Amino acid sequence: METASFSRVLPSAAFVRRTSTRLPHEALFASSGQLSGGRFSILASRIYKPFSATRPWQGRLLSHRCCLPDQSANNSPPPGLSLQPESEGGGSFLSRWNPPAPIWRGLTVLVVAGQVIWRSLAGKIHWRNTLQQLERVGPRSVGVCLLTSAFVGMAFTIQFVREFIRLGLTRSVGGVLALAFSRELSPVITSIIIAGRVGSAFAAELGTMQVSEQTDTLRVLGANPVDYLVTPRVIACCVALPILTLLCFTVGLASSTLLADAVYGVSANIILDSAKGALRSRDIIVALIKSQVFGAIIAVVSCSWGVTTLGGAKGVGESTTSAVVISLVSIFIADFALSYCFFQGAGDSLKHAMG
Known part of the structure; x- marks a missing residue:
């Protein structure tokens, strides 16, 4: 319903095609799913130069002529149109390089991350969209996060509390x-x-906007897609995840304490005193840093996979699935790297808790 109302406000795709056939999106992405004929050179240049508002009627388009993605069976351009940029001497290495889809999608993540940082430092933030996305990521996700954390905490307690009691390490449980x-x-x-x-x-929202050419229409209207669509989502995730992490920590520890007291007879005062002795402010700060990094990974990867969606409804589904998978794998890799950096030399927290 939201996408349909958005489409009615913006000009039609036919108007966009009549206005220009050289939009930056078409210079980057083709229906084949690969960067060819100078598209990678444009992509690489945008790592250092964020999107600018493209107004075709002011003649501020890129000097690359290319056709719109052809949806025919053979995926060949119409007669008279070329996918190659206008260059002399056959073009450079980047203009001839044709990387596979995983590589250019990975490069797109770097491009999007660089643009978000650049535009944020320049103050190009759409605050209304940011607040809307913050409400969506934070308050609407509290319930499922707290419920999951409570049951994970109780399951974790069942796994080791009885073993600690048998070993005489009751004061280490907390x-x-x-x-x-x-x-x-x-x-x-x-x-x-x-x-x-x-x-x-x-990923699904931005992918739907991409295949329906709404992002192209935003450029025609002079709006920057990064400022309007990507940056608010990245900021919302980076702000909301630390708060959700603190809430999950509190609920998980509380549920574990209640279960240990009710089922195994370990006093709540003993658990809380042990937790107070073991925890350091550094542990909480590192948890917040981790959650911010994870939030940035989720938002950047999901938005990057969304804006590179091709192939209609099927492409939207594939982009959504792969965005979640890549986000989870990236989270686990980043978690290992951060844990190694911050906790590799730690080892006396439980000693202080038992002392």
């Missing part, structure tokens, strides 16, 4: 719970939920 939730469980669980719930929605 410290283990606090460290596990602050350093690992809360940031990762929250990020996984947001990647599945919000990241998939980002």
